[in-house]
Amino acid sequence: MLADVDATVLENRRLSEHYSVLVLDAPPIAAVTQPGQFVMLKPAQGSDPLLRRPFSVFEILRGPAGEPAAISILNKRAGVGTALLYDVEPGTTIRCLGPLGKPFEAVRPPAEAWMVAGGVGLAPFVTLATRLEELGTPATLFYGARTASELYYVELFEALGVRTVLSTEDGTRGVRGRVTAPLRDTLSATPDTTDIRLYACGPTPMMRAVARLAADHRRPCDVSLEQVMGCGLGGCYSCVVLTTLPGGTPHFVRSCIEGPVFDARHLVWEALEG
Numbered sequence: 001m002l003a004d005v006d007a008t009v010l011e012n013r014r015l016s017e018h019y020s021v022l023v024l025d026a027p028p029i030a031a032v033t034q035p036g037q038f039v040m041l042k043p044a045q046g047s048d049p050l051l052r053r054p055f056s057v058f059e060i061l062r063g064p065a066g067e068p069a070a071i072s073i074l075n076k077r078a079g080v081g082t083a084l085l086y087d088v089e090p091g092t093t094i095r096c097l098g099p100l101g102k103p104f105e106a107v108r109p110p111a112e113a114w115m116v117a118g119g120v121g122l123a124p125f126v127t128l129a130t131r132l133e134e135l136g137t138p139a140t141l142f143y144g145a146r147t148a149s150e151l152y153y154v155e156l157f158e159a160l161g162v163r164t165v166l167s168t169e170d171g172t173r174g175v176r177g178r179v180t181a182p183l184r185d186t187l188s189a190t191p192d193t194t195d196i197r198l199y200a201c202g203p204t205p206m207m208r209a210v211a212r213l214a215a216d217h218r219r220p221c222d223v224s225l226e227q228v229m230g231c232g233l234g235g236c237y238s239c240v241v242l243t244t245l246p247g248g249t250p251h252f253v254r255s256c257i258e259g260p261v262f263d264a265r266h267l268v269w270e271a272l273e274g
Helices: 080-087 125-135 154-159 180-189 204-216 269-273
Strands: 003-014 019-025 038-042 053-056 059-062 068-076 093-100 112-118 139-145 163-168 196-201 221-224 240-244 250-254 261-263
Touching: 019 059, 019 080, 038 068, 053 068, 053 080, 059 125, 068 080, 112 125, 112 180, 112 204, 125 139, 125 154, 125 196, 139 154, 139 180, 154 163, 163 180, 180 204, 196 204, 204 221, 204 269, 240 269
Parallel strands: 112 139, 112 196, 139 163, 196 221
Antiparallel strands: 003 019, 003 093, 019 068, 038 053, 038 093, 059 068, 221 261, 240 250
């Protein structure tokens, strides 16, 4: 059920000069959020920024009795809104609308789940990894960043039983290069009989490369798009993406309603990167 709440900031964990994790007291949202869904946050009163900003729910945090009590979001300071969220202090109230969007569908054993994250694209995968652990589904996280200091929360995934394959563009941790390199090699070394579903989130070129690898190896692949959204409810049409209907007919859909999770085969990648 959708909720619009005044969420109190419980904590703002500043991971670096650009990244932070904001913990929000939002029990009605925490109780019903599914893996891959997002919230719309209004980081400040007034008109700058005028609109809310979309953020994947990073963690669902529980109270003393195990009840869903709070959510967190992974924030990268890049503009006015994200800078305000980076600087916000505990006790501040933020307007929070959610959960929104189409969630991931977690596969069940004996299938395996392979998550592919680039940078802040890690955000939707803690909730998915938690669900996969509940189902007993073997899970692997392919996680890439520019340098080792930008690889966050690896231990959290490992605590959830996720096998991690790390890569950095400068070679300071894990495989040197982009995250698609170890993914390509692992796919090539895996028997075709192994049932695998891929999930990807990150920069659009990265997701397109993952989608291409999935198609080459005949593996299903879901991607979580990081579209700019004005309302999150489908009213403003600011987040439309071009997809194909059965038979190949082009069709525009709203990412906040039909997504942000899409079957990679149905997206027109040239339009997304254009």
